[in-house]
Amino acid sequence: MKDLTHGSIVRHILAMAPPIMVGMISIMICQLVDLYFVSGLGDAAVAGVAAAGNAGFLVNALMQVLGVGTVALIAHAVGRKDRADANLIFNQAVVLSVLAGVSTLVIGAALSRPYMRSIAADQATVEAGTTYLLWFMPALALEFAMQVLASALRATGIVRPAMVVRALAVAINIALAPVLISGCGTGHALGVAGAGLASSIAVAVGVLMLLAHFLKRERYVAFHPAQWRPRLSQWKRILGVGLPAGGEFVMVFIIMGVGFYVLGVFGPAAQAGFGIGTRLLGLIQMPALAIALAAGPIAGQNFGAGNGARVRETFVKAALIATAVMIVFLVLVQLMPGLLLAGFSQDRETVAVASLFLRIVSLNMVVQGLIFTCSSMFQGLGNTKPVLWTSAVRVITYSLPSIWLSTWPGFRMEHVWYLSLATVALQAVLSVWLLRGEFKKRLTLLPQGRAPEQERPEPAAPLVREPA
Template sequence: MKDLTQGSITRALVAMAVPIAIGMLFQTLYLLVDLYFVARLGDAAIAGVSSAGTAGFVILALTQMLGVGTVALVSHAVGRKDQAEANLVFNQSVLLSAICGVLTLVAGFVAGGAYVRSIAADPDVVAAGIAYLYWYTPGLALQFALVAMGSALRGTGIVRPTMMVQMLTVILNTLLAPVLISGWGTHHPLGAAGAGLASSVSIAVGVVFLWVYFVRLEHYVGLDPQQWRPHPALIRRILNVGLPAGGEFLMLFVILAVIYWVIRGFGPAAQAGFGVGGRVMQGLFLPVMALAFAVTPVAGQNFGARRYERVRETFRQATALSSALMLALTLLCQWRSEWFIEVFTRQPDAVEVGATYLRVIAWNFLATGLIFSCSGMFQALGNTWPSLASSGARLLTFVLPAVLLSTLPHFTLMQVWYLSVASVTLQALTSLALLRREFRRRLVASPEPPGAAASAAVPVTSSLEG
């Protein structure tokens, strides 16, 4: 465990954000490695894998539900120095991860094909998307176990073990992808199906390694089968914090699915260009997303310890850092956005769509950074419903106008991109207003508890702490 209620907030944010960013970078490389080899199969394969990959946002929403609730409650317990509560939260999270994993397997194999057919542009795209999704479904199911364990560690201020496991899975995926997708060494290429299989195998290995870490090395929170019996009251607390966060990602999934649906008339090249541009944008956002992930345990522990000025300072520091990073990324995308797209495809139509998308969407990077910081703070405060409300504002102001625009005779892709910029800006303003209200309501001036300074004794650490 690492005590985040003492010392420099900026140093704590950066110290956590760096390994989180490295882990997320490797996680993005996970996607980009698959995309690199799938791109060699043509636009239909790219569009199929990208389209089917949007189903991953449903899983991301559910893992976010689990992870956010776990981080928030564990960090609050750590701030109060309540190790027993932190352990119980973790083990109930493990129980929920098993339930969600089983449901994912059932849903993926039963409904995956119908979903891909509903959004893909043509039969070749459908075939590639279904093949990829079926083989990727086991990996999606195992994501819940990774998130439960990684979130508990993050709540205690430890992030290095998760980073190391993420690096391991990406290295393994990089080795398997050319073999399974392109048939290197075997002369039996599996195409899009190979991309899904490589990911599933790699994730399974990662789950095993992180499980071994908990069994052998972690001492503050640990696996305890006796605590896997359902505790309904605690599960409700986890879900009360996590469900709105999961709802945010479901809304993002709806937005992405709508984009694929409204641009399907422009053909596979348009879907491929948007798919590559979206993956690149995710990669560019990594440093800022890592900061937002660091905000939750830092502010969460201080909220649990009732050190409210440090909670406010965490938001100020995170906002300043994220704004500087997003400004640099905006300028980079305005200068040479096509460089990022050409790494993955040389098809002129796909490059044009992807580069134009990045250039326009870059204008809302600053707003996106504010949204990330606000989201991390809502999670730290243990109330993510305001964050869901701001995402709802974006959903309403994007989806309905996008569908209406798609029915007009002179509908263009640029209209979709600019509409997205406007809706994200509105979401950022809504988030800031709601966070100010939460600060007034929940950070009520209160003296620090007696002995707060004394509680800053030497923190308990685990052998791979980071």
């Protein structure tokens, strides 16, 4: 466990952000690897995988419910020096991750084809996306366990093990993807099914490696079977913090779905270009997001310790660093969009759509960094409802006008991207305003010691596994 209630906040952020970034980039690279290696199968395959990957945003929303709740509550417990509560939250989150993973497999198998039919431009895209989703679903199910394990470590200030595991999983995915997709070296090409299978195998190996780390090395939080009995009071605590944050990802899913829907009139090449562009932009924004996520546990531990001044300082420092990083990458995207897109498609129309998308939508990167930072601070404070409200405002102001614009005779795809710039700016203003109010409300009289509604685990469960 790393105590984040003392020492330089900037140093803590800069120490935690790179490993977090590597872990997140690894997740994004897995999706880009799939797009890259299926590009040789045609626009329908690329559009299908890109559209199916959008379903990952919905599953990510559920993952965030567990991840955010786990980080916030364990970080608060660490700040209060309440190790028993940290272990109880961890073990209950593990139980929830198993239930969520099983539910994902069942629901995904039932709804993959109806989902693809609702957004795909043609039948070939429907078939490609459905096939990919069915083979990719085990990876999404296993990600729940990966999310909880990595979140528990991050809450205690430890981020390197998750980074290493993510990097190794990406390496496995990169190695398997060309073999399974095109049959390189085996003669058995699986096509888009191979892309999903490669990701599922890579995530499975990653989960096993993190489990091994917890069993052999982790000491502050650990597996205690006696604490696996479902406790609704603890689930309520985790979900109370996590559900609004998960709702934010649902909003992103809706925005992405609307984007694919309104671009359907332009054909699969437009949808493919949009899918590639959104994933590349997400990858480019990862450094700023990593900085914001590093600020979350720092704010959480200091909030639990009753140090309001350091909570405020964490926000200011993280926002400044994220802004500086976003400006650098904004310049890169504006000057070299073609270089960033090299290799993802051989179709000129697809590349043209992706390039135009990057040039326009990247203009909101600086304010997006501010949104990331505000969101992480709300998580650190243990109240994520404002994040849901600001995201809902963005969905309403973006989705309905986008669908309306698509009915115009002279509708062009860039119309909705310009609209996106305005709605993201509005969300940033609302986020800062609500965070200021949250600071005034929650940092004036910080709780000291143990919150009355928290339940202490049975003393019979050992908190430390003695080394052999």
